[in-house]
Amino acid sequence: MQSYDRRFEDILDSTEDLFAEKGFHATSMRDIAHAAEMSIAGLYYYLPSKQAALCLVCTRIFDRLDAAAHELHGIADPAERLRAFVRAHLAYMLRNDDAYRVLLHDMDALDGEYGDRMRLRKRRYFSLAADLVSRLDVHSAFVSPRIAAGALFGMLNWAPTWYRRGVDGAIDTVADTILAIFLGGISAIASPLEVRS
Amino acid sequence: MQSYDRRFEDILDSTEDLFAEKGFHATSMRDIAHAAEMSIAGLYYYLPSKQAALCLVCTRIFDRLDAAAHELHGIADPAERLRAFVRAHLAYMLRNDDAYRVLLHDMDALDGEYGDRMRLRKRRYFSLAADLVSRLDVHSAFVSPRIAAGALFGMLNWAPTWYRRGVDGAIDTVADTILAIFLGGISAIASPLEVRS
DNA sequence: CGTTAATTCGAGCGAACGTTCGATAGAACG
DNA sequence: CGTTCTATCGAACGTTCGCTCGAATTAACG
Structure with a gap:
């Protein structure tokens, strides 16, 4: 059903905006329903729970980040590939309103299997970047890859x-x-x- | 009354721990009362509101950071002064459990005058660091002070x-x-x- | 001791929370 | 037409929220 999917994405758009603006805990299902211009009960036809809503929003964000990172495979030079990654990552952080907040903070509110799955994706994405760094010609025996990747992500995510x-x-x-x-x-x-x- | 002040600090300690661990919105006054081993009504004898509790906790953290930064005035060499600041700031971020989370995220939940006051203190503290950077011998016409300070704080706060x-x-x-x-x-x-x- | 002030609490207020249910309206299909 | 399925809603459930009140307990002081 095409109309269902379109509505579903609309709802996730509203949800993402609200989570980014006010945070997960400060956003109520009534807020989401109001932003999506429907009743609370109607909202639950699309979202099984608030936790699931957060998980779906996080998944969507990771999908976009991973898609952008996947396009880097065509770049052969490690330095240029890292540059492209840095540009893409920072662009996503600074555009898309405050969507980054959902990843950098609200994600911790995910419990159980939802939380495990998203934390795994987060680790995968960050280790993807650490991998790009370690493949540079400039490798230093004086700076561990963990600290190097942490420093780079710190500058970007801040x-x-x-x-x-x-x-x-x-x-x-x-x-x-x-x-x-x-x-x-x-x-x-x-x-x-x-x-x- | 000495006993009052001691109890007051105990309560703020518990509050800070809870805010740091679970976040402001996910922490209830009942949680705080339980951690401080008293009833909810008794808690309100010390704290006028949840917002005030957050404001008091933030103030305490800024007091510690400012106190550490104030000790740097004895260091004459700008490079060594910046090094001492970086060490002190990172040490506070990494020790003190997760107190940094209160500053870096929960502070946004402060409304009205509380919010204005704390955002002013935050700006003062950060511009204090930007000032240290701008006083270095190494000044670059290619990197703005804003970006430089942002990069440094990014690495530290991440x-x-x-x-x-x-x-x-x-x-x-x-x-x-x-x-x-x-x-x-x-x-x-x-x-x-x-x-x- | 009695009196006053400081401290603590049980009980509960109204509101908002996440969630559910049964009903309803419209589209789809025979 | 009747039936079935999709989509939506009003109303309410039980729980928890921030917060308050009046009473009880304890400490301080004469």
Whole structure:
């Protein structure tokens, strides 16, 4: 039923917006129903529970991120592939309203099997990025891959808290700057004599 | 009354732990009362409202952070002062259980005057760090102070999500590594020819 | 001791929560 | 037409929420 699927996506759109704006716990099923312009009982025809709604929203976000990451397989050069990943990841964080908040915070509210499944996907996505980093020519024995990946993701995932359109320039430029700090920093630690203090 | 103050701090300790662990909205006043080993009505003898409880907890955390930052005034060298700040900030993020979560997320739940006051303190603290960065000898015309401070705080504030005791080494060492990545990265952008690609 | 003030609690208020149920309206199909 | 299935809703369930009140208990002081 095509009309069902369209309505279903509409509802998930509204749900995602509300979770991103107010957070999972501060959003009620009545809020979602109102945003989707239907009754609470009608909402439950599409969503079995609030937890399932959060799980569906998270799954959709991961689907988009993974789809963007999957397109990187065509890029042979490891440095360019990492650059493309950084650009895509930051772009998703900074566009799409505050959808990133659902992943970075609300996801922890998922219990049981829902929680296990989503935490697994989160780990997979992050290790995908750590893999890209480890394949760089610039490998440093002085910085562990865990800290390196953590530093890179930190700069990227923190960006939504300070980035302002029109003040901080184009998103791709910010992505390149962050990547340059990261690569320059790693390189400086790997060969500290080449940078004067 | 000394006994009152001691009890008050005990209650705020319990409140901070619960907010950090489960989040503001997922924590009920009954949870707090139970953790503080008293009745709900008795709890309201100390706390006028749940919002006030969050505000008090946030204030306490900022007091600690500001106190640590205030000790840096004795350090003359800008680079060493920044290093001390980075160490102190990361140490607070990684010790004190998950208190950082209250600041980085739950604080947004504060309404009205409470919210205004805390957001002002947050901005002050962050601009304090941006000030330290701008006073470095290494100034780059290619990286704006906003992006630089955002990158540094990103690496620091994201650390609690990946740091594991016993796996990633001493906290001060991690702080030094993050600072090295930051300074090396900024320097590399400032004088790109000195780092081979 | 009696009196006053500080501290704690049981009980419950109204509201909002997630969720369910039976009924209903419309479309689909014979 | 009647029947079946899809989609929607009003009303309400039981629970928990933040919060309050009046009474009881304890400590302080004369």
